[in-house]
Amino acid sequence: MSKSILRVGIAALVVTLVVALPGTAAAQDRENAATKLYPIHNVEVGSAYTLAQSICEEAFSLARNAGDGDNGRGFICQVVAMQAGRSLAVSATPELHARIARMLAEFDRMPETKAFHIIVLSAGTITTDQDLDIPDGARRALSDFAEFMPYSSFEVLGSGLLRTSRQAQTTLPGPVEFSVGIVFRPVSEPQAPILIEEFEISQEIQATYTPSGEVARDAYSRQVLQTTFTIEPGETVVVGTSKLEGDDDAIIVLLTAIRN
Numbered sequence: 001m002s003k004s005i006l007r008v009g010i011a012a013l014v015v016t017l018v019v020a021l022p023g024t025a026a027a028q029d030r031e032n033a034a035t036k037l038y039p040i041h042n043v044e045v046g047s048a049y050t051l052a053q054s055i056c057e058e059a060f061s062l063a064r065n066a067g068d069g070d071n072g073r074g075f076i077c078q079v080v081a082m083q084a085g086r087s088l089a090v091s092a093t094p095e096l097h098a099r100i101a102r103m104l105a106e107f108d109r110m111p112e113t114k115a116f117h118i119i120v121l122s123a124g125t126i127t128t129d130q131d132l133d134i135p136d137g138a139r140r141a142l143s144d145f146a147e148f149m150p151y152s153s154f155e156v157l158g159s160g161l162l163r164t165s166r167q168a169q170t171t172l173p174g175p176v177e178f179s180v181g182i183v184f185r186p187v188s189e190p191q192a193p194i195l196i197e198e199f200e201i202s203q204e205i206q207a208t209y210t211p212s213g214e215v216a217r218d219a220y221s222r223q224v225l226q227t228t229f230t231i232e233p234g235e236t237v238v239v240g241t242s243k244l245e246g247d248d249d250a251i252i253v254l255l256t257a258i259r260n
Contacts (some may be wrong), residue, residue: 006145007070018137019139026142028220033076033091033092033093034091034092034094034097035078035090035091036089036090036091036097037087037088037089037090037099038052038087038088038089038101038104039085039086039087040050040086040087040088040104040108041086041108041110042108042109043107043108045081045082045083045086045087045088045133046081047107047241048081048088048104048107048108049079049081049088049102050158051103051107052079052088052104053079053091055077055099055100055103055114056077056078056092056096057077059077059096059169060077066145067157070137076091076092076093077090077091077096078090078091078092078191083257088104088188096127097246110165112165112186112187112190112260113146113163113165113260114163114164114165114184114194114257114258114260115161115162115163115257115260116158116162116163116182116255116256116258117135117138117160117161117162117202117255117256117258118159118160118161118162118163118172118194118199118253118254118255119134119156119158119159119253119254119255119256120156120157120158120159120172120174120178120251120252120253120254121142121154121155121156121251121252121254122154122155122157122249122250122251122252123149123151123153123154123241123249123250123251123252124151124152124153124154124155124249124250125150125152125153126152126153126209132154132155132156132228134156134159134254135154135236135256137234137235137236137256138236138254138256140236141236141237141238141254142154142240142254144240144250145238149241151252154252156172156174157174157175157178157251158172158174158177158178159172159173159174159178160173160180161258162180162182164182164184165186166183166184166186167181167182167183167184167198168181168182169181169182171204176202176203177203177223177242178201178202178203178204179201179202179204179221180199180200180201181198181199181200182196182198182199183196183197183198184196184197184210186198186241190233190260191233192196192233192234193230193231193232193233194230194231194232194257195228195230196227196228196229196230196231196255197228198226198228199225199226199227199228199229199239199255200223200226201223201224201225201226201253202221202222202223202224202227203221203222203224204219204221205217205219205220205221206219206223207219224242224251224253225240225241225253226240226241227239227240231255231257232257233257233258233259233260234256234257234258234259235256235257236254236255236256237255238252238254239253239255240252240253241253
């Protein structure tokens with residue numbers, strides 16, 4: 001009859017899974033079990049530990065269900081998370097080492113860096129002859145947008161480039177000062193759709209002073225837009241519209257996910 005032993009060391013984040021099955025195959029697997037160190041570079045050690053542990057638990061379940069039959073395989077699978085050294089120490093058979101190594105190679109990769117171009121425009125209903133100096137993709141997105149909205153004139157209020165692997169914030173230079181923050185979900189596939197988990201833009205209102213130099217109004221930040229959306233690499237979208245303080249014209253925010 002097979003015996004199953006499950007030991008969990010909470011403080012050290014250790015999981016030891018041992019299945020003792022009769023036969024030379026089980027003995028050989030236990031003899032072939034080796035300990036290897038896997039450095040963790042780009043993710044939390046605890047997250048990598050959880051994934052490696054899940055592979056051990058899956059293998060343990062399969063071996064236990066195989067019982068004493070010919071398909072049963074003995075193995076040792078132990079995972080130790082070492083926070084100080086940012087690594088995992090894994091004791092396992094070659095087959096399980098290979099699975100854990102493949103999983104960590106996929107999981108512990110450097111997040112893909114993305115670049116975004118942000119343009120903020122004012123939109124009015126009085127037609128002008130002004131020629132907008134914006135990229136072709138932004139011009140097409142704005143043209144599609146204008147077909148459904150009562151705006152016929154546009155002026156660039158601010159624009160800028162933002163590059164990050166997860167989240168970042170920047171100030172857009174222009175006649176009106178805007179601060180932009182973006183948070184997106186990292187993806188390992190360069191051409192996969194990008195989930196913008198948080199996009200926020202605020203108008204920075206400067207302080208005003210009386211003729212005698214006293215502060216009439218303190219500087220403050222007014223949120224213009226906050227939203228969540230998905231964008232394809234290379235695509236330009238109209239993120240949304242809003243109003244500027246003290247201005248009847250609308251503002252339009254365009255975002256381009258620059259293709260790597």
